[in-house]
Amino acid sequence: MFLLRPPGVYAPQDDTWLLRQALRDAALAPRARVLDLCTGTGVLAMSALRMGAAEAVALDASPRAVLAARCNARLHRLPLRVRRGDLADAVTEAARGGRFDVVLANPPYVPSPNAELPRRGPALCWDAGPDGRTVLDRLCGSAPELLVPGGALLLVHSGLCGTETTLAMLRERGMKSSVVARAVIPFGPVLRRRAAWLEERGLIAPGQRTEELVVVRGDLP
Template identity: 50%
Template sequence: MTTFDERVVAPPALRLVRSPGVYRPQSDTWLLAAVAATAGIPASAKVLDICTGTGALAITAAMLGARDVTAIDVCRRAVVSARLNAWLNGQRIKAMHGSMLALPASAEFDVVLANPPYVPSPAETVTRGRRRAWNAGTDGRALLDPICHSLPVLLRPNGFALIVHSTVSGVDKSLRQLRAGGLRAEVVAGSRIPFGPVMRERAGFLTRQGLIEAGQRHEDLVVIRADRS
């Protein structure tokens, strides 16, 4: 596994604007971008970026030479932001409004990138507006589970997926689900970062749930690579 420190997990040279309520690219975004840059995305690749937000990862894939990049998000403002950012960076992507679960059965991709919401949230937490960019149910897997189950269908033969999430959201569960779908899956990169405002505010809940140690104020991000034969 490749370990990145915060000096490495830094924003690339992208021009990004962000509409109110759209997820701001952070360490998880740049960790996944760094791994994508070394993953060997083929020049002819058809790429899907799930939960695109500002489009940073989709634009990165286009910059890496992918010929056909689709970005999808349930937030209309994110779609608008992704389209504008692609134009600002001189790249062509297709930004779509909707859920990846609504993609047609015929949709297959050589590469899938995913930085979904993964922060565990108390049951009573409201998930709307900008909060839906990180709140992901009591175990943090409201979108991770559907993504892991869908990847065997979304990936073409010899295709691969890169997924980033925190260890508090169940890395072993992601690996089991991906492998159960016939994919080869392993953790290929990680980075330890200090808690941001959301994780600091939620530390008590995470401790009670047994997801972090008492007094813990950092989280470990991981990137999982899943390959289809």
């Protein structure tokens, strides 16, 4: 799929494709309503529409990402609704317009020496606090408010952030949770630059230069 991607918008890569395959394997119910959080170029939301979703809503906090997703949807002639917003806006969307059958999320999850989340720039796409869980924890806590009964969350992140923590948090919120996809990949540029810091923090073993990506599925009974 050809995609327009302005500078500063997250480029689809291994985590994107792993999540898209998990969505394909999940087999969308006919006429499903889908929410794509942290949409970036909009590729996952557009994939959901091509897989048969009746409606897809894409949210991103970056104005550039919103513009890119809108342009890509128009380019591919897909009826994607794109809005600028964060998780709080997603909860509001669900309360006003109805909850979703499927929520997709490829949020920022890279551990960062900076405790504060970035407000602008490329790091907005990946930095997520010292343990990489600032956005993940909020998402896990809010997931049941976004889904219809029987709905599913599909969430991708690095194993460096604590896969078991994600699974446990979703279960604490009354959801069934499991890992439905895994892939081991080499460190990208950001993690390579932070390797020494990650070793000091005990997040990776000495000399480790690979990470495991996981897609976690959470089902609301």
